[in-house]
Amino acid sequence: MDDLKSRLTAAAREADLSRMDTADAYNFIVRFVKDSVRTPVQTEGRRAYYLSSEFLMGRLTEANLFNLGIRDSVYEALREAGFDPERLLEIPDAALGNGGLGRLAACFLEAAATHRIPLFGYGLRYRYGLFKQDLAAGYQREEADDWTKYGDPWSDRRESDAVEVTIGGERIRAVPYDMPVYGYEGAVGNLRLWQAEAVRPFDFAAFDAGRYAEASAASERASRLTAVLYPNDNTPEGKQLRLSQQIFLTAATVEDVLRSQERAHESCASLAEYAVLQLNDTHPVLAIPMLITALERRGMPFAEALETARRTFAYTNHTVMTEALEVWDAALLQRLSPEAMGAIGKIQQALEREYPDRTADMNIIDGGRVHMARLATYVSFAVNGVAPLHTEILTRRVLAPWYERTPGKFSNKTNGVTQRRFLAVANPPLASFITERIGDGWVKNFSEVEKLRPYLSDAPSLRDLAAVKRENKQRLCRRIAERCGEKLDADFLFDIQVKRLHEYKRQLLNALSIVYFYQGLRDGSIPDFTPTAFLFGAKSAPGYHRAKGIIRYILEIAKRVNGDPLCEGRMRVIFVPDYNVSWAEVLIPAGDLSEQISMAGTEASGTGNMKFMMNGAPTLGTYDGANLEILRAVGEENNYFFGARAEEIIAEREANAYDPRRLYAEDGALRRAVDTLIDGTFDDGGTGAFRDLYTSLLDGAPWHRADHYRVLGDFRSYVEAKSRAGADYRDTEGYARRALANIAASGEFSADRTVKEYAKEIWRV
Numbered sequence: 001m002d003d004l005k006s007r008l009t010a011a012a013r014e015a016d017l018s019r020m021d022t023a024d025a026y027n028f029i030v031r032f033v034k035d036s037v038r039t040p041v042q043t044e045g046r047r048a049y050y051l052s053s054e055f056l057m058g059r060l061t062e063a064n065l066f067n068l069g070i071r072d073s074v075y076e077a078l079r080e081a082g083f084d085p086e087r088l089l090e091i092p093d094a095a096l097g098n099g100g101l102g103r104l105a106a107c108f109l110e111a112a113a114t115h116r117i118p119l120f121g122y123g124l125r126y127r128y129g130l131f132k133q134d135l136a137a138g139y140q141r142e143e144a145d146d147w148t149k150y151g152d153p154w155s156d157r158r159e160s161d162a163v164e165v166t167i168g169g170e171r172i173r174a175v176p177y178d179m180p181v182y183g184y185e186g187a188v189g190n191l192r193l194w195q196a197e198a199v200r201p202f203d204f205a206a207f208d209a210g211r212y213a214e215a216s217a218a219s220e221r222a223s224r225l226t227a228v229l230y231p232n233d234n235t236p237e238g239k240q241l242r243l244s245q246q247i248f249l250t251a252a253t254v255e256d257v258l259r260s261q262e263r264a265h266e267s268c269a270s271l272a273e274y275a276v277l278q279l280n281d282t283h284p285v286l287a288i289p290m291l292i293t294a295l296e297r298r299g300m301p302f303a304e305a306l307e308t309a310r311r312t313f314a315y316t317n318h319t320v321m322t323e324a325l326e327v328w329d330a331a332l333l334q335r336l337s338p339e340a341m342g343a344i345g346k347i348q349q350a351l352e353r354e355y356p357d358r359t360a361d362m363n364i365i366d367g368g369r370v371h372m373a374r375l376a377t378y379v380s381f382a383v384n385g386v387a388p389l390h391t392e393i394l395t396r397r398v399l400a401p402w403y404e405r406t407p408g409k410f411s412n413k414t415n416g417v418t419q420r421r422f423l424a425v426a427n428p429p430l431a432s433f434i435t436e437r438i439g440d441g442w443v444k445n446f447s448e449v450e451k452l453r454p455y456l457s458d459a460p461s462l463r464d465l466a467a468v469k470r471e472n473k474q475r476l477c478r479r480i481a482e483r484c485g486e487k488l489d490a491d492f493l494f495d496i497q498v499k500r501l502h503e504y505k506r507q508l509l510n511a512l513s514i515v516y517f518y519q520g521l522r523d524g525s526i527p528d529f530t531p532t533a534f535l536f537g538a539k540s541a542p543g544y545h546r547a548k549g550i551i552r553y554i555l556e557i558a559k560r561v562n563g564d565p566l567c568e569g570r571m572r573v574i575f576v577p578d579y580n581v582s583w584a585e586v587l588i589p590a591g592d593l594s595e596q597i598s599m600a601g602t603e604a605s606g607t608g609n610m611k612f613m614m615n616g617a618p619t620l621g622t623y624d625g626a627n628l629e630i631l632r633a634v635g636e637e638n639n640y641f642f643g644a645r646a647e648e649i650i651a652e653r654e655a656n657a658y659d660p661r662r663l664y665a666e667d668g669a670l671r672r673a674v675d676t677l678i679d680g681t682f683d684d685g686g687t688g689a690f691r692d693l694y695t696s697l698l699d700g701a702p703w704h705r706a707d708h709y710r711v712l713g714d715f716r717s718y719v720e721a722k723s724r725a726g727a728d729y730r731d732t733e734g735y736a737r738r739a740l741a742n743i744a745a746s747g748e749f750s751a752d753r754t755v756k757e758y759a760k761e762i763w764r765v
């Protein structure tokens with residue numbers, strides 16, 4: 001290791017790294033590391049493949065170096081050669097994902113590599129990742145995310161493994177780029193990302209004839225395919241390009257999997273013995289018809305091909321929001337991939353034979369549309385949800401007819417996150433705090449954090465933990481000063497809500513509560529308010545106007561509060577622009593209170609909730625998703641739970657008993673906060689965006705009930721819980737004890753536990 005360090009120092013001096021621009025330095029460093037390290041690769045035997053349209057990898061370099069055990073020596077070598085490793089922060093995240101689903105995929109690959117579970121990721125190599133968010137105008141504007149502008153030295157192009165895919169009659173080349181995924185003291189896994197290219201990239205005949213546009217037309221058509229990640233989280237885009245992306249991903253992946261099957265085991269007849277294809281939501285579900293047609297092309301009869309598929313696929317559902325369930329127009333699919341549509345037709349016939357008594361909501365093809373979740377559920381041998389409540393909602397409601405017929409297929413696999421990236425790497429002071437007390441076994445075996453329990457009654461440890469949190473808050477203050485030009489006081493309670501902007505996640509509830517507290521500060525009705533910084537980070541889908549209106553509203557609140565001398569030393573509101581994995585890594589370690597306030601029954605699991613918990617932030621949350629598991633693991637006394645439960649909400653809906661107008665009429669303080677949406681307190685630039693929010697809360701629309709996500713219904717219990725957290729925070733030792741109780745109980749929320757469950761119960765690898 002010291003050998004690596006001295007060789008790197010020498011090489012970096014020789015190359016004069018300190019004078020290089022960051023891109024050159026980055027490429028130099030990564031090449032050096034890749035040439036120097038040897039890590040075992042998993043090859044033989046049964047493999048699991050993780051098919052996903054999204055992999056939200058974040059920064060690659062620090063996590064890779066950490067897992068290789070060489071981060072500190074590499075950084076020292078760079079410093080000795082006159083290169084500040086902080087410069088690597090300029091390199092953009094690999095943000096090939098939208099939110100929870102894509103980040104989960106990244107956590108799984110890392111955890112599997114760490115525990116030598118043979119899991120191989122397959123996705124798309126988007127030229128532009130999730131858009132960059134600019135808030136300077138007072139609302140969200142989007143910019144392209146050129147994530148490879150400093151190069152992509154971690155990846156290797158594998159020209160020899162390219163395959164051809166047909167979409168809408170045109171042949172397109174799929175060229176794989178392999179991104180190594182280093183496990184901690186483990187193996188190296190792989191993420192294979194397909195890039196679309198033209199079969200004939202340039203037409204010289206057209207060029208010679210002066211038809212320049214035509215000469216490169218094929219290239220341009222092909223590169224459009226993987227040009228950009230669709231920025232919608234939870235709202236399917238019924239667009240031809242999106243469907244083409246799915247065809248491209250699945251056709252190329254299936255071909256690649258079959259090639260390695262044939263290389264290792266001669267024939268595809270035994271595919272199901274050697275391969276399991278895990279479908280990350282419905283986006284890669286076309287892999288089912290693609291596999292069947294690929295097997296038929298190799299001479300296998302349809303019935304056997306379907307049977308093989310039924311023993312090879314497993315499906316994870318990540319949302320119960322009806323508007324997020326993917327449905328494709330059958331005629332469009334027929335045009336873009338007649339083979340896939342043909343196979344789906346035959347699968348529908350098999351379904352009809354198998355279940356003559358089926359209900360209409362089981363049909364895969366229904367009213368000229370293809371229902372992807374039904375296709376996935378019918379063909380897969382395993383179907384899972386991502387937290388117990390979510391799985392219950394799936395089996396009882398969303399997929400109930402399937403559960404009745406094949407209950408054995410269904411299981412729960414509660415999500416997890418990697419404690420290496422989100423604690424060991426992101427929070428060095430807390431990592432040291434833990435390791436000094438219980439050793440470093442937790443990095444690989446996170447259940448060991450329960451050994452911290454004895455320190456709950458150790459006052460010096462609680463003081464140290466409070467100091468750790470303070471250090472992280474100061475780091476965040478510096479980052480916010482640099483990036484947002486805002487001053488923040490590390491003595492404030494840091495109350496943080498970071499996640500995609502969605503009505504169901506209820507950032508609007510948080511915003512209204514801030515207005516409520518602000519108004520209470522102004523009129524003196526809340527004299528004992530604990531100084532609090534309310535921090536937000538959230539991107540809205542570009543076309544989701546109501547979500548954009550909520551961002552604008554929060555920015556207006558921030559402007560008012562931060563500019564009011566009365567709030568000096570008492571309240572701050574910060575909306576960090578361009579929230580991403582890198583921001584998460586500085587925000588989460590600094591959290592005193594973790595906002596997880598989705599309406600019960602809407603957030604499938606949540607994973608940010610777990611990241612905050614392991615970094616010692618109590619949850620201010622609803623009885624939803626994995627919040628319920630957090631509550632079970634650490635107890636009501638260490639968290640702040642509030643609001644209606646999922647069953648209550650269902651019963652209330654069935655009785656048509658929810659009446660936001662009444663709440664508004666009866667609760668004067670609530671009304672005063674809500675009225676700021678229409679009384680001119682805040683300026684929406686004449687867009688009507690704030691009035692739309694007001695209307696959505698009180699009137700709804702013909703196609704949507706008023707206050708669909710029960711913002712007003714949970715408001716009182718929310719501000720009550722938030723006030724309790726504020727009051728408790730004044731007792732530094734008591735609050736540190738809650739933080740430590742959360743850390744000590746977070747062992748089960750490691751992605752290591754989750755992937756091991758998948759490996760044992762579904763993948764059987």
Ligand code: 26W
Pocket residue numbers: 098099100101102104232233234235236237281318319324325326386415603604605606607625
């Ligand atoms: C095609 C449109 C679309 C895009 C994304 C539909 C649905 C999605 C995802 C399913 C949304 C998503 O990211 N779901 C999140 O998955 C996480 C990992 O399981 C969970 O923790 C979150 O609760 C869930 O919202």
